[in-house]
Amino acid sequence: MGEGTLINLGQHKGEEEQGQGNRKGVFFLLSVSSLSSLSVCSQRLKDEIAEVTNEIDNLGITEERKSMQRNKQMAMGRKKFNMDPKKGIRFLIDSSLLKNTSNDIAQFLYKGEGLNKTAIGDYLGERDDFNIEVLHAFLELHEFTDLNLVQALRQFLWSFRLPGEAQKIDRMMEAFALRYCRCNPGVFQSTDTCYVLSFAVIMLNTSLHNPNVKDKPSVQRFTAMNRGINDGGDLPEELLRNLYDSIKNEPFKIPEDDGNDLTHTFFNPDREGWLLKLGGRVKTWKRRWFILTDNCLYYFEYTTDKEPRGIIPLENLSIREVDDSKKPNCFELFISDHKDQVIKACKTEADGRVVEGNHTFYRISAPTAEEKDEWINSIKAAISKDPFYEMLAARKKKVSSLKGL
Numbered sequence: 001m002g003e004g005t006l007i008n009l010g011q012h013k014g015e016e017e018q019g020q021g022n023r024k025g026v027f028f029l030l031s032v033s034s035l036s037s038l039s040v041c042s043q044r045l046k047d048e049i050a051e052v053t054n055e056i057d058n059l060g061i062t063e064e065r066k067s068m069q070r071n072k073q074m075a076m077g078r079k080k081f082n083m084d085p086k087k088g089i090r091f092l093i094d095s096s097l098l099k100n101t102s103n104d105i106a107q108f109l110y111k112g113e114g115l116n117k118t119a120i121g122d123y124l125g126e127r128d129d130f131n132i133e134v135l136h137a138f139l140e141l142h143e144f145t146d147l148n149l150v151q152a153l154r155q156f157l158w159s160f161r162l163p164g165e166a167q168k169i170d171r172m173m174e175a176f177a178l179r180y181c182r183c184n185p186g187v188f189q190s191t192d193t194c195y196v197l198s199f200a201v202i203m204l205n206t207s208l209h210n211p212n213v214k215d216k217p218s219v220q221r222f223t224a225m226n227r228g229i230n231d232g233g234d235l236p237e238e239l240l241r242n243l244y245d246s247i248k249n250e251p252f253k254i255p256e257d258d259g260n261d262l263t264h265t266f267f268n269p270d271r272e273g274w275l276l277k278l279g280g281r282v283k284t285w286k287r288r289w290f291i292l293t294d295n296c297l298y299y300f301e302y303t304t305d306k307e308p309r310g311i312i313p314l315e316n317l318s319i320r321e322v323d324d325s326k327k328p329n330c331f332e333l334f335i336s337d338h339k340d341q342v343i344k345a346c347k348t349e350a351d352g353r354v355v356e357g358n359h360t361f362y363r364i365s366a367p368t369a370e371e372k373d374e375w376i377n378s379i380k381a382a383i384s385k386d387p388f389y390e391m392l393a394a395r396k397k398k399v400s401s402l403k404g405l
Contacts, residue, residue, distance in 0.1 A: 073097060075114070082116040085123035102130065106137035110159065117255045118294070120160040125168025135175050144183040148239075149194070150201060150246040152180050158255050164295050164315075173198055189231035196229045196395050201243055202252075209251040212344055219244045229396065269293040271378040276327060276365040280358045285327060285365065292375075295382050297333075310347035312362060314383045317343065319376055327365035329372040333379070334361040 081088025177194035345357035366372035
């Protein structure tokens with residue numbers, strides 16, 4: 001082997017070593033580049049995770065806010081309903097808290113959370129076609145199957161307060177009788193029978209448990225009162241006795257209104273203002289703040305008082321102008337058919353005791369003749385007659401006329 005050969009081999013070896021060095025450099029550069037890309041990807045991934053986490057957190061806050069807003073609107077809707085049932089329902093529908101269907105509204109009224117029982121009764125008794133649909137849907141939520149009439153009435157009358165308007169009561173009791181007869185076919189000959197007997201039971205409850213009623217009806221009188229109401233025939237005496245005993249042993253419970261009932265009662269009165277009232281036993285004139293609302297006249301010692309000093313239910317009362325030598329612009333509340341009968345009312349004594357009133361008439365003086373006329377007109381519009389007896393007589397007359405056909 002010559003010298004040239006040795007040189008060529010050395011050159012080749014040197015080039016090989018140089019190539020290996022170049023490859024190492026390239027590998028090193030690739031490694032650095034890969035690590036840099038990996039770091040960028042890792043940071044990007046961290047940023048994306050942080051962004052998603054932030055969105056989840058914000059989503060939770062948003063849902064919580066939505067829930068809080070919904071609860072606030074629902075509470076506002078209930079308050080609006082308690083002050084004006086139709087406006088309250090409209091607000092809840094416009095706020096997407098209620099569907100504009102009779103079933104959804106009936107469910108809302110049936111649950112009754114935070115709702116005033118009087119307002120529920122007023123809404124259910126309205127004569128609009130849609131309100132009547134709601135009334136029937138409301139009754140569908142009551143299950144009366146295998147309940148006797150008193151048990152069913154207890155359940156029904158606990159879910160609201162009967163309004164004072166005769167036509168409203170009539171519609172509600174018609175719907176009740178229809179639902180009861182559907183749940184208990186064969187108990188009565190017709191819904192008219194159920195309707196008449198339901199009123200008889202309600203009146204029996206008043207007669208047996210109202211302290212102002214001195215002449216308590218016996219079971220014999222109750223049975224005699226309801227002869228011939230079953231499409232001309234008599235109901236089983238045992239059925240009537242059981243209903244009588246049930247009411248005698250346990251009166252109907254009147255539901256308490258949820259929330260501050262007095263606040264609701266006096267929030268939107270028919271009329272209010274200062275008047276002078278003549279005392280009952282002691283004939284002195286006292287200045288009182290009067291509020292007319294819900295067919296009652298309330299009077300307070302001060303406008304800031306939370307509890308009234310007296311309550312005068314206007315049911316079956318009459319009103320007239322009177323001349324008084326000591327005070328001008330006077331009018332009286334009285335019982336037209338029974339001049340010496342004490343008016344059913346109550347008052348709060350100075351020591352806090354609530355006692356029955358002792359007025360056979362209430363004489364009141366207004367500051368001006370104009371205010372006197374306005375009070376008289378407002379009270380006349382609010383005076384209500386007990387509708388039960390008239391409605392029962394009308395229905396019995398209807399049953400008798402059908403029997404004669």
